[in-house]
Amino acid sequence: MSTDVEMITIQGCVESITFRNPQTCFTVIEISSMGEQITVVGILPFIAVGEELNLKGFYVNHPSFGTQFKAEFCERSKPATSTAILRYLSSGAIKGIGPATASRIVEMFGENTLDIIEREPSRIAQIKGISHNKAIKISEEYMKQFGVREVMLKLSYLNITNDEALRIFKRFGNTSVDRITDNPYLLCAEDIGFSFDRVDLIAASIDNVTPAYRIRAAIQYVLRHNLRNGHTCLPRHKVIEATDLLIEAGYHDIDMECDNLIDARTITMKKIEDMDFIFLNYLYSAECYCAGRLSIMLTVPPNELAVAAEDILFFQAEDGIRDDEYQTKAINEALHKGILILTGGPGTGKTTTLNAIISLLEKAGSKIILTAPTGRAAKRMSELTGKEAKTIHRLLEAEWSDGERLQFSRNENNMLDCDAVIVDELSMVDILLFECLLRALPMKCRLIMVGDANQLPSVGAGNVLFDLLASGVLPSVVLQKVFRQAMESLIVTNAHKIVSGEMPDIKEKNKDFFVLQEQIPRNAARKIVELCIDRLPAAYDFSPYTDIQVLCPSKKRDVGTLNLNNMLQNRLNPPDIRKKEKQHMGYVLREGDKVMQMKNDYNILWVRDDSTEGSGIFNGDIGTLLAIDKFSGTLMVRFDDKVATYTGDEAEALELAYAITVHKSQGSEFDCVVLPVLDMPPQLSYRNLLYTAVTRAKKLLIIVGTSHSILHMVNNNKKTKRYTALCQMLTEQKL
Numbered sequence: 001m002s003t004d005v006e007m008i009t010i011q012g013c014v015e016s017i018t019f020r021n022p023q024t025c026f027t028v029i030e031i032s033s034m035g036e037q038i039t040v041v042g043i044l045p046f047i048a049v050g051e052e053l054n055l056k057g058f059y060v061n062h063p064s065f066g067t068q069f070k071a072e073f074c075e076r077s078k079p080a081t082s083t084a085i086l087r088y089l090s091s092g093a094i095k096g097i098g099p100a101t102a103s104r105i106v107e108m109f110g111e112n113t114l115d116i117i118e119r120e121p122s123r124i125a126q127i128k129g130i131s132h133n134k135a136i137k138i139s140e141e142y143m144k145q146f147g148v149r150e151v152m153l154k155l156s157y158l159n160i161t162n163d164e165a166l167r168i169f170k171r172f173g174n175t176s177v178d179r180i181t182d183n184p185y186l187l188c189a190e191d192i193g194f195s196f197d198r199v200d201l202i203a204a205s206i207d208n209v210t211p212a213y214r215i216r217a218a219i220q221y222v223l224r225h226n227l228r229n230g231h232t233c234l235p236r237h238k239v240i241e242a243t244d245l246l247i248e249a250g251y252h253d254i255d256m257e258c259d260n261l262i263d264a265r266t267i268t269m270k271k272i273e274d275m276d277f278i279f280l281n282y283l284y285s286a287e288c289y290c291a292g293r294l295s296i297m298l299t300v301p302p303n304e305l306a307v308a309a310e311d312i313l314f315f316q317a318e319d320g321i322r323d324d325e326y327q328t329k330a331i332n333e334a335l336h337k338g339i340l341i342l343t344g345g346p347g348t349g350k351t352t353t354l355n356a357i358i359s360l361l362e363k364a365g366s367k368i369i370l371t372a373p374t375g376r377a378a379k380r381m382s383e384l385t386g387k388e389a390k391t392i393h394r395l396l397e398a399e400w401s402d403g404e405r406l407q408f409s410r411n412e413n414n415m416l417d418c419d420a421v422i423v424d425e426l427s428m429v430d431i432l433l434f435e436c437l438l439r440a441l442p443m444k445c446r447l448i449m450v451g452d453a454n455q456l457p458s459v460g461a462g463n464v465l466f467d468l469l470a471s472g473v474l475p476s477v478v479l480q481k482v483f484r485q486a487m488e489s490l491i492v493t494n495a496h497k498i499v500s501g502e503m504p505d506i507k508e509k510n511k512d513f514f515v516l517q518e519q520i521p522r523n524a525a526r527k528i529v530e531l532c533i534d535r536l537p538a539a540y541d542f543s544p545y546t547d548i549q550v551l552c553p554s555k556k557r558d559v560g561t562l563n564l565n566n567m568l569q570n571r572l573n574p575p576d577i578r579k580k581e582k583q584h585m586g587y588v589l590r591e592g593d594k595v596m597q598m599k600n601d602y603n604i605l606w607v608r609d610d611s612t613e614g615s616g617i618f619n620g621d622i623g624t625l626l627a628i629d630k631f632s633g634t635l636m637v638r639f640d641d642k643v644a645t646y647t648g649d650e651a652e653a654l655e656l657a658y659a660i661t662v663h664k665s666q667g668s669e670f671d672c673v674v675l676p677v678l679d680m681p682p683q684l685s686y687r688n689l690l691y692t693a694v695t696r697a698k699k700l701l702i703i704v705g706t707s708h709s710i711l712h713m714v715n716n717n718k719k720t721k722r723y724t725a726l727c728q729m730l731t732e733q734k735l
Contacts, residue, residue, distance in 0.1 A: 007056050010069060012038060014051045021647055025166060026633065031055075042071035043163035045148050050087035052077040056156075065630065073156040076149050082110050089113070096138045101129065117142050151176045158184075158202050163649075167192050181206055185217030196221050196246065211249075215257040218247045220267065223280050227461045231723040232283040232431055236269065236276040272728045279725070283461060286435040290464075291729035293438045294339065294474065301338035302419070302444040305364040327353045330477040334448050335360060337475050341426075341468055342450045344479030345499060346695050347492040350450060351384045353479065354422065357448065358385060366419040366446070371395045371437075373428040373458075374620050375640065377667035381424045389424070391618065392433055396440055398602050398616055410440040418445060425667045426451035426468075430460025431726065453478075454499045456666055456692045459619060463722040471730035489513075491694060491701050498691045498714055506707060513694075515703045515710070521558035521679040524704045528559070528674055529567050531702060532658075540700065542672050544572055545594055545624070549670040550659035551693050553684040559676035559704075561659040562587075568658035569593060580628040582635070582651070589654065591628055595637060596657035596664065597621040606644040617644050620664050622657050662693045673697035677705030677713065685709070686716040 012033030019028040025045040031038050031053060040055060047053075054075035060068055079088045089102035094117075097105070104127050109116045116123050121139030125132045152165040154177045160168070165176075171191060172179045179186055184203045187194040194202075196218065203209045222242045226234055234242075240254045258278070261267045268284040270277050279287075327349055334340045334357045344350050361368055370389035372378040381389035395416070397409035410416055421441060423429065426449045429437075441447065451465045458464065468474055487493055490513035494504035506515040516531075518524040528550060536542045550568070554560045566587060572594075575581070579591040589595065602616040623639035633648035646654065675693050690713040694701060703710065 007058055007072065009054065009056050010038065011052070011054050014047060014049050014053060016049060017047065020047075025163075026648060039065065039068045040071050041068050042074070043161070043166060044071065044074055045162075045166060046144075047076075048088050049091035050079055050084050052079070052084075072161045073152075074162055075153050075156070078114055078146075080111065082106055082113075085111070085113050094138055094141050096134055096141070101127070104128070114142070118146075150174075155180065158205060160202075164192075164194075183213045184209060185213045188217050188221050190224055212257055212260070214247060215243070215249050215254055216261055216266070218243045218249070219254065219258055219261060219278075220280070222246065223267070223278065227280075227283075229722070230457060230459075230461055230463065230720070232287055232461045233270070233272075233277040233279040233723050233725055235723065236278050239278045270725060272725055277723065277725065283431065284725070286431045287462070287724065287726045287729055289435050290431065290438055290726060291733050293441075294468075294730065295733035297338045297441075297447065298474070300444065302446050305335050305361070305366070326477055326479050326481065327356075330479070331356055331360065333475045333477060334446070335364075338444070338446055339474050340446075340448045341465070341474055341476035342448065342479070343453050343465075343469070343476065345452060345454065345482075345492075346495050347482045347487070347489065348479035349481070349483060350479060354448075354450060355385055358387065358422070361420055361446075367417065368420045368422065369395065369416060369418045370422050370424070372424040372667065373433065374425070374618060374667045376620070376622070376669075377425040377428070379640065380667075380669060392423070392429070392437055393600075393602070393616060393618060396436055408436050408440065411436070412439045414440075415442045416440050416445070418442065420446035420448065422448045422450065424450045427453065427455040427465045428458050428667050429464050430458040431462030431464055431724070432460065434462070434464050452695070454688060454691055455695070456663060456688055457720075457722060459663065459666075461724075462726065463724050464726065466722075467724055467726035467730070471727045473730045473733070491697050495691060495694045498687060498694060501687070501714060501717060503711055503714055504694075506703075506710070512697075512699060513701050515705070515707070517706060518704055519678065519706055524676055524678055525558045525564060525567060527704055528564060528676060529571060531674055531704075532568060533571050536672060536674075536700075536702075540672065542700075544568075544658075547671040548674065549665070549668075549672070549696070550674045550676075551662050551665050551696060552659050552676055553662055553680045553689055553693075555661060556681075557679050559679055561656075561661055564659035564676075565656035569656055572658065580630060582628050584651070584654070587656065589625060589628070589635070589651075589656070591625055593625045594657045595623055595625050595654045596660055597623075597639075598653045598655050598664075601650060601653055604644050604646060604650050606639070606642040608642040610641075614642075620667065622660075622668075625654075662689050662696075665696045666692065669696055669698050671698050672700040673702070675701065675703050675705075677703050677709045680709065685713050686718055686720075687714055688717075688719060690714065 010033050012031035014029055015032050016030045017027065018030060025043050027044040027047055029040050029047055031040055055069065055071045056073040057069055057071040060070050079085045086102055086106045089097050089105065090099040105124060106113050108127060117139050121135045122132060124130055124135040124138060148169050151169045152162055155165045155168065168176050168180065184199055184206055187199045188196055219239060222239055223234060240251055240258060243254045244251055262269050268279040268281050330340065330342050330353050342350060342353065358368060370381055370385060370387050371392050372381050372389055373392055375391055378389040378391045399407055399409055453465055453469055457466065469476055482492065482496060490505060490508055490511040494513050497504050516527060518527055532544045532548050532550065536548055537544060542548050550564055552559060552561045552564065555562050573590055573592045582589045597617045597619060600618050604617045605615050607613050617639065621639050623637045625635060625637050627636040635646040635651050637644050637646060673696050
């Protein structure tokens with residue numbers, strides 16, 4: 001909601017509808033007001049020609065279409081005269097009524113038409129061509145439209161905008177106003193997403209809000225907020241302490257309401273190592289299901305495979321595996337057990353081992369599926385194995401229910417058609433996605449999970465790979481030997497030094513790992529831009545768009561993504577009158593920019609180059625902004641082999657990607673990585689982050705910073721604590 005411009009009110013009649021997005025309800029209309037034609041834009045669901053509107057908002061100057069009125073609030077009046085009602089119904093506003101039918105209805109009922117449709121729909125069936133069932137459907141459609149309108153109007157008095165009211169209506173329907181005025185803290189719910197501070201302000205304007213509602217909402221808000229830190233649960237005492245900091249309600253009252261939520265089964269409590277932990281229900285269920293399903297897979301393994309010993313020896317000899325006992329063990333575990341976790345650092349032969357496993361499974365007649373958590377990781381998996389790999393979301397056939405809630409077509413009622421599933425980059429998989437994958441596995445399906453336990457954990461809640469290994473319950477093989485060919489890469493050898501707590505070799509000048517010493521952050525930023533724009537393209541023929549990626553530990557400061565993105569954009573894609581721009585989150589998106597999707601959005605539509613259509617763009621996908629349509633507010637972005645269309649709201653998840661954080665680079669590899677290592681926040685100066693950044697580079701890594709900063713990161717092996725229960729649950733299953 002815009003707050004920096006004072007709102008004004010205008011009234012008028014809808015003359016025409018220029019544009020409407022049926023998914024977001026973003027609408028462009030023309031109204032007549034005081035003899036003047038005014039273009040109005042905003043979230044205006046079910047607007048129809050002939051309606052009288054009372055709009056609250058402000059004027060904006062569109063670079064292509066001139067002055068427009070941006071409506072934040074909309075009050076609508078039912079058409080009152082027979083002429084206005086006829087015009088309204090003839091516009092197609094209500095499904096099932098066209099101009100001819102509208103004329104017959106209004107001719108019979110006149111100014112009472114809308115009241116008849118609302119209260120006595122059976123009377124409409126008196127008109128030729130309208131059955132009783134059709135009359136009921138017409139009434140239901142009319143009531144739905146005016147139900148939304150009524151909700152929007154009443155919620156506007158709580159300073160809730162049209163688009164926010166639409167989200168609330170999708171959740172609570174016609175009961176929205178009663179639900180919110182009784183308990184405004186429902187607005188903190190995940191699918192509505194109001195901040196707690198804002199809901200406090202709304203609650204202050206409503207009489208007699210039950211104090212317990214505030215405490216209960218605050219407890220759940222604390223749990224949801226900590227999902228961002230990867231926690232699936234929190235110690236009970238920490239939940240109470242954090243809630244008290246948020247609302248200052250007192251430890252005793254919060255503790256009591258915590259018990260009430262548990263008793264009502266709104267949240268779940270479980271004892272882990274003699275300490276009480278609190279969960280949001282769906283996260284407890286996810287970890288519980290994963291532990292139980294994995295336990296069943298161990299208890300009821302797949303059928304024995306008909307793989308001859310000489311076939312194993314043949315593939316070992318062909319791939320040079322015979323001399324590595326760990327690779328041999330991994331192959332045997334994969335073939336003879338239902339589950340395997342295969343881990344190891346760069347150059348230890350994970351790909352070679354995996355290809356041998358795939359070949360032997362195929363030779364035995366197994367139908368294999370390859371999958372990874374992101375598009376880039378799946379593409380890389382395909383390149384390394386020569387087999388098709390899909391993202392987990394695509395594999396499970398992600399879809400939306402009612403346009404809002406993510407579901408997967410593949411589940412326990414519609415399982416995958418396969419004998420074995422191989423998952424790469426498991427460290428990136430959060431607990432909710434892991435649960436969905438396990439639900440879709442057929443009984444006695446092999447599950448082979450590949451990852452690097454020293455990488456950063458998933459962005460989403462959970463610590464799946466770490467917990468699986470820490471439980472000691474599942475068969476696992478850690479590849480340790482770095483092969484001779486890989487040893488020739490300083491990227492590989494230094495990555496292993498870093499993970500072992502040793503200072504990397506920064507003196508070697510003739511390989512693929514360089515350190516450019518710089519102590520002053522501003523100078524480091526300029527040096528990074530110079531490398532990307534001039535030196536690296538000239539020396540290695542690298543493209544700044546497709547080959548070079550700047551990775552930053554932090555978003556802020558001189559060597560953070562925000563500053564470096566602005567600097568790189570100004571050089572690589574400067575302002576040009578031929579390129580359209582969009583002001584966005586404090587910076588500019590411009591046609592031709594390198595951009596990244598910052599969260600999963602399963603509703604974004606795309607078309608592949610082969611004309612197949614689908615939806616869903618995922619957290620970490622990198623693309624190029626092709627076009628900005630100023631009229632509709634849509635953006636076109638190319639991601640590899642597909643072009644996605646973003647609405648104005650969806651585009652809020654896009655950011656410049658000339659420089660990205662190390663966390664966002666997980667699962668990706670780049671020919672050349674430029675990494676600033678200086679002037680970092682202390683909480684981001686640790687070993688795993690440096691290791692993850694280094695292992696993103698395929699051909700060349702350049703660190704710009706100081707030896708002291710590198711050494712500090714290497715020595716800091718304090719891993720970020722994640723509170724999870726999967727390890728404990730797996731151990732309990734074993735007992």
